[in-house]
Amino acid sequence: MTQYKPQTRAYAALKATDPLAPYSFERRMPGASDVAIEILFCGVCHSDLHTARNEWHNTIYPSVPGHEIVGKVVAVGSAVKKFKEGDTVGVGCMVDSCQTCASCAEGLEQYCEKGFTGTYNGPLYGGGENTYGGYSSSIVVDEKFVLSVSHKDQLAAVAPLLCAGITTYSPLHQWKVGKGHKVGIVGLGGLGHMGVKIAAAMGAHVVLFTTSPGKKEDALRLGAHEVVISKNEAEMAAHASSFDFILNTVAAPHNLDAFIALLKRDGTMTLVGAPDSPHPSPNVFGLIMGRRRLAGSLIGGIAETQEMLDFCAKHGIVSDIEMIRMDEINGAYERMLKSDVKYRFVIDMASLA
Structure with a gap:
């Protein structure tokens, strides 16, 4: 496995009344079934705003939102079969589920009877800290919840497809x-x-x-x-x-x-x-x-999400987006509240540097 550095740059909300601001933390080192991803683009969903401002009354702080992720694989665990370094991949709204209930067995992880683990704002099964999302430079995800992106261009506009x-x-x-x-x-x-x-x-x-x-x-x-x-x-x-x-x-x-x-x-x-x-x-x-x-209806399972990405690639479908820098996120939230975007903000994560 390529040397992977877990130190991660991000933007986070430290409390409900604070604007998002620069934040750094360490991702876990990739385990045998994990894929480490350098995040290139992250879409901005209204759920991000709800969570950052604790409008659903369930936010765990610090909160690093973002669940419309497109990036490049930079390292894989020893047991990973589906991905290799350099692959273009996506991560959507989930990074874990119980894997044992009837819904998970049917590939409907979004209806996991024990509750799926969100890409942000949720503890992992079997223990682990609060999940941090895509407003960050990298992420480590079990390969079961990583998706293959076959679009050849407009990768920024692919990101919102993940939600x-x-x-x-x-x-x-x-x-x-x-x-x-x-x-x-x-x-x-x-x-x-x-x-x-x-x-x-x-x-x-x-x-x-x-x-x-x-x-x-x-x-x-x-x-x-x-x-x-x-x-x-x-x-x-x-x-x-x-x-x-x-x-x-x-x-x-x-x-x-x-x-x-x-x-x-x-x-x-x-x-x-x-x-x-x-x-x-x-x-x-x-x-x-x-x-x-x-x-x-709630999002989709991992298999169906992969089917959706392949369908959209086949038909040339991407989202209509407006690209922003990471430091423009707070202004983007205010514009989003006024429906002043056609039709999805996407963050260029290179701007974190």
Whole structure:
């Protein structure tokens, strides 16, 4: 194994009210099944902000966020089979799970019955310190949770696929979206823009729902076939009972009934946005009368995430990004709160130097 130096540069939040600031720590030395990765790019997810500011009331400080990681392998343990030094790889939202429950056995580690270990803000199984994420110069991860990146270029724009990409791909795949299907995507943000691209690549007729008329041109550019202004009752009514599937990416509480009414009999709307307070309860008759389904979905398992990366590479899909330096992260958080990004910030980790 190539000599690996565990000293790691990073940006961290030391408490909820502090801005992120330079921080250094030591990664573990790679064990037999570990892969050591030099991080090249890390996407910025809204979950990073929630965690840094303890908005979910579960943050362990110091907190080094970041779970949309693309990098190069710099060392591998003696038992590693899938990766070698120099490989381009990714790490997403998980770095460990119990590996013994029914969900893990089925390759659905995100639903681990004992709880998966997040790439940041979570202790490892079998003991270990708080996990530190991708706002750092390097990371060490068990090879089971390392992903192969086959994109040849635009690696910075690949990084958000490790969260935003799999969060939208997984429900589209689970509900077998494909040719001949009419699919709605609610919201055109970091998640929604990936949903549009992926659903279109799967062959569906894609309709983007937005409250912002100014987003129409961009939605069409990204692959939507139609755009509906969801505040316009006439536009909504024109699509009543016509959708096979709706992917709702909006993370703010809103009335779900208007979208449930657009589903065909046996149609499904899946929620992937996580609001900080509950949605108003849907009218149960809207579900009963059409045997419609309201569902939820959480990221994806490791095998499905690899499938998503390969699918996106095959179809030339990456995220639309704005590159930032590491020292611009606090300003990026404030802009993210105002939805002032198209559509994902990505940190150039070379700027840590």
